[in-house]
Amino acid sequence: MNPIDYLRISLIDRCNFRCQYCMPEGTELKYLLRQEWLTRSEILLLLREVFIPLGFTKFRLTGGEPLLRLEIVDLVGDIAALPETEDLALTTNAFYLGKMAQDLYDAGLRRINISLDSLDRETFDKIIGNRGKSRWQQTWDGIQTAYKVGFDPLKINVVVIPGLNDREVPDLAALTRDRHWHVRFIEFMPIGNANLFGDRAWIPSEELRQTIREKWGLESAAVKGNGPADIFKIPGAKGTLGFISQMSECFCDRCNRVRLSADGCLRPCLLNETGQIDLKTSLRQGIPTHQLRERVRDLLALKSEINFKERNSGTAGEKYAKTMSQIGG
Ligand code: SAM
Ligand code: SF4
Numbered sequence: 035m036n037p038i039d040y041l042r043i044s045l046i047d048r049c050n051f052r053c054q055y056c057m058p059e060g061t062e063l064k065y066l067l068r069q070e071w072l073t074r075s076e077i078l079l080l081l082r083e084v085f086i087p088l089g090f091t092k093f094r095l096t097g098g099e100p101l102l103r104l105e106i107v108d109l110v111g112d113i114a115a116l117p118e119t120e121d122l123a124l125t126t127n128a129f130y131l132g133k134m135a136q137d138l139y140d141a142g143l144r145r146i147n148i149s150l151d152s153l154d155r156e157t158f159d160k161i162i163g164n165r166g167k168s169r170w171q172q173t174w175d176g177i178q179t180a181y182k183v184g185f186d187p188l189k190i191n192v193v194v195i196p197g198l199n200d201r202e203v204p205d206l207a208a209l210t211r212d213r214h215w216h217v218r219f220i221e222f223m224p225i226g227n228a229n230l231f232g233d234r235a236w237i238p239s240e241e242l243r244q245t246i247r248e249k250w251g252l253e254s255a256a257v258k259g260n261g262p263a264d265i266f267k268i269p270g271a272k273g274t275l276g277f278i279s280q281m282s283e284c285f286c287d288r289c290n291r292v293r294l295s296a297d298g299c300l301r302p303c304l305l306n307e308t309g310q311i312d313l314k315t316s317l318r319q320g321i322p323t324h325q326l327r328e329r330v331r332d333l334l335a336l337k338s339e340i341n342f343k344e345r346n347s348g349t350a351g352e353k354y355a356k357t358m359s360q361i362g363g
Contacts (some may be wrong), residue, residue, distance in 0.1 A: 036203050038334050040092040040291040041085055044078065044362025045103040045295045051127050051194050052163030055222050057359045059163045061339060073297040074105050078112055080294070080313060083323035084330055089119035091120040094147075098296065098359045099311075101130040107137045114142025116149065123361065125191070127162075129169060135183045147189040147218075148177055149329030152199045153206065161198060181213070189216040189276070194237050203242050203250040210273030211250075218263050225305070225358060239264070239277035246275065262288070286341035292334070293362050300330060302337045309333050309340050 047066050052059045072080070081093070087113065093113055100106055111183040123145035124138065131148070138146075153156040154171040162169060181188055194200050210217050218321065222345050243266065246252050255267040255274050262285050263276030279285070286303075293301045297315025301307060313330055 036288055037089060037288045038290055038292060038337060040094070041081075041090050042094045042096055042291055042293045042362055044096050044294065045100045045106065046098040047360050047362075048072065048102060049097065049127070050129055051099065051101040051169075052113065053151075053193075054161055054163060054198070055195060056363070057357050058070045061315075061357075063357065063360070066297050070294065070297045070314075073114070074109055076298070076314065077109065078156070079323065080298075080326075081113065084313070084327045085118065086118045087327060088331055088334065091118055091244060092123075093119060094123045094125060096125040096362050096363075099127055099129075101126050101134055101225045105250060107134070107141050107360070111141045113217065115293035121145065128173045128180070132179045135176070135180040139185065139359070141176070145187060145189075146180055146185045147191055147236055149191045149193075150174075150177065150206075151192050151195075152202055152249070154202065157199055158309070161195070162293035164203070178191070181215075181228055183228050187216050189218055191218050191220055193220045193222050194242060195222055196235060196237055200237055200242075203245055207246045207250065207268065207275055210275060211268055211271045213273055215273040216276055217273065218278055220278045221281040223280060223358070225356065225361075236281045238282040239279040240249070240282070243277065285286055286338075289341060291297065293360050294338070298314065300333065301361065302333055302340045306340055307356075308335065309336060309342070 042061045049057060057063055062186065071110040078081070081090070095106070095109065095302070099102070103109070110122065110124070114118055122143060124143055125147040128148045128150070154263065155168045158170050158173070159165075176189070190206070192199070193204050194203060206217055211214055215343070219239060219242050221239060224235065243252055246268070250268040251268055252266050255265045261276050264275070266275045268275065289303075293304065295301060298312065298317070300311045300313055301311050312335060314324060316326055
C-alpha cells in the first residue's frame with residue numbers, strides 16, 4: 035500500500051471566481067463563518083502533533099481561493115519552517131498572485147499550481163463566471179510574475195469542458211514548448227454541480243493526447259513521485275504535459291493523500307465522506323492531540339477500503355454532493 039504522507043489543507047471555502055465546473059453562479063453555497071475556519075495556530079498544532087508524527091511530510095494549501103486568506107504568507111512561513119516539511123505547495127487561481135508571489139516565495143514556498151482554463155479572454159471570463167471587466171490579463175500577469183520570481187515547478191491546471199475550452203487544448207499544450215511549465219489537463223468531475231454539464235461532460239485524456247499527438251507529437255516522460263498525473267512531453271519541449279484522468283481511469287491504488295477542509299474535517303477520499311473526522315470540534319472540546327492522532331491513524335488504516343472506486347454507478351449528483359471549493363480541491 036502507498037504510504038499516506040500528503041495532506042491537502044483547505045484554508046477557505048470562498049472564492050473570488052465562480053468557475054462553472056466548481057461553484058457555478060446560481061448555485062447557493064452556504065459559506066462557513068470565519069470562526070468556523072481552523073485558525074493558524076490550530077492548523078500548526080494539528081500538523082505538529084497529529085499529522086507529522088504519523089509520517090506526513092508533504093503539504094498543499096488550497097481552497098476555495100487560498101490567497102483570500104489574510105494569513106496566507108505567515109502560514110506558508112510557518113509550514114515551510116517545520117523541519118519535517120519536505121514539500122510545500124499552493125493551488126491558486128493566480129488573480130492576486132502578481133502582488134503576492136514574491137512574499138510567498140520569500141516565506142519559503144517553491145511549488146505552485148495555477149488554474150488557467152483558457153488563453154482567450156472571453157472564454158476565460160465565461161468559465162470563471164465574470165461579467166465585468168475581463169479578469170484574464172491580471173490572472174496571466176500573476177502567472178508571469180510567479181514564473182519570474184522563480185517558482186519551479188510551475189504547474190498550470192486546465193479542466194477541459196466539451197464545447198467550452200476543448201478546442202484550445204493544443205494551444206494550451208504549446209505553452210510548454212518554450213517554457214519550463216507543466217500543463218496538466220484534468221477530466222471534469224461531476225461533483226457538486228452534476229447536472230450543469232450532464233453526466234458525461236468530461237473528455238477522456240486519451241482523446242486529448244490524440245489531438246496533441248496529431249498537432250505536435252507526444253512522447254512519454256519520466257514520472258516522479260506518486261501524483262495522479264500521467265506525464266508526457268511534446269518532443270523538444272522545455273516543459274511537460276500531465277493528464278489527470280480520474281473519470282476514465284481509477285488511480286485510487288496510488289493515492290497518497292487526505293484532505294483537511296477549512297472547517298477542520300479530515301476527509302480520507304475526495305469522492306467519499308465515509309469516516310470523516312471533525313478535528314476542529316474535537317480540538318475545541320479539549321480532546322488531547324494524542325487521542326486525535328490515534329483516530330487519524332485508524333482512519334488511514336481504512337483508507338484503501340474507503341477510496342471511492344465506482345466512477346460509473348448511480349447519478350453523479352447523488353454521489354458527490356459537495357463542490358470542489360467546499361472540499362478543498
Ligand atoms: N482556487 C484555486 C484554483 O482554482 O486553483 C484552488 C482551489 S480549486 C477547487 C483546485 C482545483 O480543483 C483547480 O485546479 C480546479 O480546476 C479543480 N476543480 C474544481 N472543480 C473541479 C471539477 N468539478 N472537476 C475537476 N477539477 C475541478
Ligand atoms: Fe474558485 Fe478555484 Fe473553484 Fe475556480 S476552481 S471557483 S478559482 S475555487
